[in-house]
Amino acid sequence: MSRGNFITLEGMDGAGKSTHLAWIPAFLQARGVTVTLTREPGGTALGENLRALMLDRSQRLHADTEALLMFAARREHLDKVIEPALRRGEWVVCDRFSDATFAYQSGGSGLAWERIATLETWVQGDLQPDLTLYFDVPSAVGKSRTQSVRAPDRFEQEDHAFFDRVRLGYLRRAREHPTRIAVIDGTMALENVKQEIQNKLLNI
Numbered sequence: 673m674s675r676g677n678f679i680t681l682e683g684m685d686g687a688g689k690s691t692h693l694a695w696i697p698a699f700l701q702a703r704g705v706t707v708t709l710t711r712e713p714g715g716t717a718l719g720e721n722l723r724a725l726m727l728d729r730s731q732r733l734h735a736d737t738e739a740l741l742m743f744a745a746r747r748e749h750l751d752k753v754i755e756p757a758l759r760r761g762e763w764v765v766c767d768r769f770s771d772a773t774f775a776y777q778s779g780g781s782g783l784a785w786e787r788i789a790t791l792e793t794w795v796q797g798d799l800q801p802d803l804t805l806y807f808d809v810p811s812a813v814g815k816s817r818t819q820s821v822r823a824p825d826r827f828e829q830e831d832h833a834f835f836d837r838v839r840l841g842y843l844r845r846a847r848e849h850p851t852r853i854a855v856i857d858g859t860m861a862l863e864n865v866k867q868e869i870q871n872k873l874l875n876i
């Protein structure tokens with residue numbers, strides 16, 4: 673049996689990830705693909721507990737702590753969910769993965785990029801997603817979209833400067849991984865974004 677594909681979705685809060693995650697699994701299933709849908713932080717019992725801790729507005733963890741916890745949970749996620757599904761030939765669609773740690777904990781919170789690269793190599797070895805859809809929007813657009821729908825979580829309450837740095841972090845990752853990461857202009861009309869994603873998924 674051939675190994676499945678590993679797809680990740682990235683972007684700052686309010687960039688449009690959730691809107692497109694709502695149709696991508698059904699789109700793939702209609703083409704005969706079995707899909708495992710998962711997310712980070714999350715995806716395992718450990719990951720979901722970590723999610724609650726990370727998004728809790730009442731506390732702020734050191735960026736080192738956040739990165740270490742994120743990669744510890746990622747190891748578990750790879751071992752228990754992602755790798756087994758890929759081996760079964762399924763496609764794994766994951767809402768955020770390591771690019772988010774580079775963007776948020778390094779770009780946003782200022783942790784050295786190389787430290788995260790060290791953790792990435794430790795936890796992932798050579799494994800990278802086959803395709804990453806990165807939804808790119810200016811921070812003001814992301815912020816106004818999230819503010820209109822819900823109370824902000826720990827990250828969403830950060831200021832514009834934080835999200836400007838998160839965006840730069842994502843764009844740096846996209847420059848470093850130009851074949852894997854597709855930069856999608858999240859300010860385009862929904863139908864155009866959808867079309868672009870479908871093209872990427874069909875040409876993987």
Ligand code: TMP
Pocket residue numbers: 685711712713726742767768769770772773774776777827828
């Ligand atoms: P979500 O609300 O898009 O699911 O993401 C949860 C938050 O967690 C989001 O604000 C980004 C943050 N996050 C990090 O800071 N580092 C990471 O490695 C991951 C995966 C998410």
